[in-house]
Amino acid sequence: MAAGPGQVFAAVLRRDLQVAWRRWSDAANPALFFLLVVTLFPLALSPKAEFLRAIGPGVLWVGALLATLMALNLLFRADVDDGTMEQLLLSDCPLPIVMLAKTLAHWITTILPVIVVAPVLAITYHLPPEALPTLVLGLLIGTPALSLVGSIGAALTVGLRQGGALLAVLVVPLMLPVPMFGARATDLAVAGEDPTGLLYLLGALSVLAAGLAPLASAAAIRLGID
Amino acid sequence: MLTAEGLSLWRGDQCLFRRLGFVVPAGSATQVTGPNGSGKTTLLRVLAGFLRPETGTLRWADETGDWDEVSRGRVAYCGHLGGIKAELTATENLRFDAALAGVDPAGIPGLLEEAGLAPCAGLRAGQLSAGQKRRLALARLRLSGASLWLLDEPQTNLDDAGRHYLRSLLAGHLRAGGCAVIASHEPAGLADLATGRIGLGG
Amino acid sequence: MWTWFYQLASPPHFYRMSHALVPWLLGLSLVLIAVGTYGGLVLAPPDYQQGDAFRIIYVHVPSAYLGSMIYVTMAVAAGIGIIWRIKLAHAVAASCAVIGASFTFAALVTGAVWGKPMWGTYWEWDPRLTSFLVLFFLYLGYMALRSAYDDLAKADQASAILALVGVVNVPIVKYSVEWWSSIHQGPTISKIGMPSITGDMLWPLLVNIAGFTLFFLAMLCIRVRAEVLEREFNARWARELLRGGAAGGVN
Amino acid sequence: MTTQRQRRLYLVLLVVTCVAVAVGLSLRAFQDNLLFFYSPTQLRAGEPPEGKKFRLGGLVTVGSVRREPGSLEVQFDVTDNRETVTVSYSGVLPDLFRDGQGVIALGTLADDGRFRAEEVLAKHDENYMPPEVAESLAAQGHPTAPKPATAGAGPALN
Numbered sequence A: 001m002a003a004g005p006g007q008v009f010a011a012v013l014r015r016d017l018q019v020a021w022r023r024w025s026d027a028a029n030p031a032l033f034f035l036l037v038v039t040l041f042p043l044a045l046s047p048k049a050e051f052l053r054a055i056g057p058g059v060l061w062v063g064a065l066l067a068t069l070m071a072l073n074l075l076f077r078a079d080v081d082d083g084t085m086e087q088l089l090l091s092d093c094p095l096p097i098v099m100l101a102k103t104l105a106h107w108i109t110t111i112l113p114v115i116v117v118a119p120v121l122a123i124t125y126h127l128p129p130e131a132l133p134t135l136v137l138g139l140l141i142g143t144p145a146l147s148l149v150g151s152i153g154a155a156l157t158v159g160l161r162q163g164g165a166l167l168a169v170l171v172v173p174l175m176l177p178v179p180m181f182g183a184r185a186t187d188l189a190v191a192g193e194d195p196t197g198l199l200y201l202l203g204a205l206s207v208l209a210a211g212l213a214p215l216a217s218a219a220a221i222r223l224g225i226d
Numbered sequence B: 001m002l003t004a005e006g007l008s009l010w011r012g013d014q015c016l017f018r019r020l021g022f023v024v025p026a027g028s029a030t031q032v033t034g035p036n037g038s039g040k041t042t043l044l045r046v047l048a049g050f051l052r053p054e055t056g057t058l059r060w061a062d063e064t065g066d067w068d069e070v071s072r073g074r075v076a077y078c079g080h081l082g083g084i085k086a087e088l089t090a091t092e093n094l095r096f097d098a099a100l101a102g103v104d105p106a107g108i109p110g111l112l113e114e115a116g117l118a119p120c121a122g123l124r125a126g127q128l129s130a131g132q133k134r135r136l137a138l139a140r141l142r143l144s145g146a147s148l149w150l151l152d153e154p155q156t157n158l159d160d161a162g163r164h165y166l167r168s169l170l171a172g173h174l175r176a177g178g179c180a181v182i183a184s185h186e187p188a189g190l191a192d193l194a195t196g197r198i199g200l201g202g
Numbered sequence C: 001m002w003t004w005f006y007q008l009a010s011p012p013h014f015y016r017m018s019h020a021l022v023p024w025l026l027g028l029s030l031v032l033i034a035v036g037t038y039g040g041l042v043l044a045p046p047d048y049q050q051g052d053a054f055r056i057i058y059v060h061v062p063s064a065y066l067g068s069m070i071y072v073t074m075a076v077a078a079g080i081g082i083i084w085r086i087k088l089a090h091a092v093a094a095s096c097a098v099i100g101a102s103f104t105f106a107a108l109v110t111g112a113v114w115g116k117p118m119w120g121t122y123w124e125w126d127p128r129l130t131s132f133l134v135l136f137f138l139y140l141g142y143m144a145l146r147s148a149y150d151d152l153a154k155a156d157q158a159s160a161i162l163a164l165v166g167v168v169n170v171p172i173v174k175y176s177v178e179w180w181s182s183i184h185q186g187p188t189i190s191k192i193g194m195p196s197i198t199g200d201m202l203w204p205l206l207v208n209i210a211g212f213t214l215f216f217l218a219m220l221c222i223r224v225r226a227e228v229l230e231r232e233f234n235a236r237w238a239r240e241l242l243r244g245g246a247a248g249g250v251n
Numbered sequence D: 001m002t003t004q005r006q007r008r009l010y011l012v013l014l015v016v017t018c019v020a021v022a023v024g025l026s027l028r029a030f031q032d033n034l035l036f037f038y039s040p041t042q043l044r045a046g047e048p049p050e051g052k053k054f055r056l057g058g059l060v061t062v063g064s065v066r067r068e069p070g071s072l073e074v075q076f077d078v079t080d081n082r083e084t085v086t087v088s089y090s091g092v093l094p095d096l097f098r099d100g101q102g103v104i105a106l107g108t109l110a111d112d113g114r115f116r117a118e119e120v121l122a123k124h125d126e127n128y129m130p131p132e133v134a135e136s137l138a139a140q141g142h143p144t145a146p147k148p149a150t151a152g153a154g155p156a157l158n
Helices: A005-022 A024-044 A049-072 A074-082 A084-090 A095-124 A129-157 A163-175 A177-190 A196-224 B040-047 B090-101 B105-114 B130-144 B160-175 C002-008 C011-043 C052-084 C087-119 C127-148 C152-180 C199-231 C236-244 D002-032 D040-044 D131-139
Strands: B002-011 B014-024 B029-033 B055-060 B075-078 B148-152 B179-183 B194-199 D054-060 D073-079 D084-090 D102-109 D115-122
Touching (some): A005 A024, A049 A095, A049 A163, A074 A095, A074 A129, A084 A095, A084 B090, A129 A177, A129 C127, A129 C152, A163 A177, A163 C152, A196 D002, B002 B040, B014 B040, B014 B179, B014 B194, B029 B040, B040 B148, B075 B130, B090 B130, B105 B130, B130 B160, C011 C052, C011 C236, C052 C087, C052 C127, C052 C152, C052 C199, C087 C152, C087 C199, D040 D054, D084 D102
Parallel strands (some): B029 B179, B029 B194, B075 B148, D084 D115
Antiparallel strands (some): D054 D102, D102 D115
16 A cells, blocks of 8 residues: 555655754755845945846846755755665655655745745845836746756765765756746846746746656666665 | 575676575565675665666566566665654654555554654654664564565664564564565574575675 | 667677778768868858858858757667666767767857857857857766766766756757847748858758768767777677787677 | 556656646747737737837838938838838947848837837848859849848857
């Protein structure tokens, strides 16, 4: 008797959220990192409102990508290190579902705080308030694709020692379309144009990634266990 | 019943075992012995499906198909890594395993009681001692419903009461028609429960 | 059919076949490249806008074409390797990466050399350039991942997964950068009823593309031979081959 | 094991569903046409959203460029060979802007049916031909024949 895919998904999601809740400082790090990266630009380049408005959408999206990258390292590593991943591999439940649930839990605990901080930072970049819904909506729709694509890289590098830098080299080229569409959607909203089409495209990327990335990361995670 | 035929595995240039074949009938245990580095753990990990042998096949009764798939849900593995989440309590750890196996979690307090972990059921697993963690990992074996248990040095860190718990656990499993492969560098210990023997290396 | 397939994919058989094949491939490719280059540099007329500078397409376009074509080849080989567990396919995929990265790099460099006189800049964040740069990064990531694994079987598996994921992503990246920059909004407008390139400029290009492709196949054979020998170091046929001291085929 | 097979089926169904939904969403995105541009025909059919900025793309009708003397005001017609829209623009046109050239204008539709552009982009030329061919095409009055010796076309990076 094995648990159905829905039960497995719920059980893994619940467990990972519970673990993250008890280690909340790990979860807060990406948001802090995001805050610091975004703060660097006005200080290092120019604090002029006009300039900041022009680079704001791009900086916020690149910041979200970097925060995702930073958080990814821990996505599977803890489970591999304490042996719970072995137990997951042994159990009779579909591994892609497990990977999807783990990635979702990871997104909720690390990227959702980033999205909460983003509109506040957007105001400091003098983005018009009308553009904020597009920014937040775009991040909500688009960042799952970043986490999902990143999960493949995290699974491929989990058994390797120098995982961090290699992970970035592997997944950033694959992630590129997301910040490109996302920043452009926000740009359009800043300029008063209609961004809906791009938001649909971000959604398409996330859904596509949700369908394919768990298969790849499920196949890859076995390589890290030996 | 587990049947292994012609298993070979190299680690780099070193051959750990070559054309290894054995049968573990239902209701029996087989002990794998050998010095450190002889490939006991590796053999167990092959049986668990974590490693693919260079050559050879593994079969469960008369099931056909890849061991990867056939073994899932049939095999329980208790190795060096406990597979215990330090942030969760002992009960929560077992609840998760029960949910994955699709088993009713009502039996968990009883299992913890048997393992002598009832007093620390609500404690985070990170705060348990090494021996207590090992007991928790053993308690999970019962929960998985697996027929083949793979135990890698199961007596490590266990005190007398713990060893006794392990013996009774294993004996009950074998009585119920299950089978087990036990890796151990000490020939005594569980030897009387094991009918088969595989010697590696040396 | 299947036995034939597996026989073809068996390392000793491949080793023997490729030994006979390489000189032909190499010779034919050099002849084609010589003809194509002569046609392109001497016979083809200068372009109406770019003068003689356009002639770099005779190197640039074949390189760019191979850069993307080899990536697809690599992904197909990786897929075959992972589905049917054929070691030769993994060896092919691994060998493709370096060659593909070289052609991609060549395309980027020749493009930059061409861009300077034509655009006034070596680099422009143009969709085609950007997506090609991403392709180059994908090759680099693939090679980095391979080299990070000590275990050959694992390196094969891991890099195959990455290659397959990358091939899904390539069209997405390509189109996304095209939509991202508004100036290159599809070729429809300027292409209505206009020839893109005339025949006397086209044929040397096609000859060169064919020549470069054969050159790639020759290089691939040579690399795969080395790769196979390294992998099958312990197999009987490889030992006999090495003991015999024959640099060539197995009899 | 039948469950094994069932499970595989579920996974395949899940993947197919995801891919189908992704395709659906991107088709929906193209309906919005936001990424590209609206053709004059689509504009006449009332497809672009009212009051929002959008892009208009097409060929500049030959001989339609009218400049206001003493100012940067320019008017020209953009056509897709079916419908034509008059575009008004104030500013410096790009070097590649010329009769018959493909252009993309960003702006809003004014009440009088004209397109008020804030930005005009010209399409790069991707043709390769000897000068004689270009000249003969120009002599025939081919609508898209470019004048020789203007800014160069870019490398064709495929």
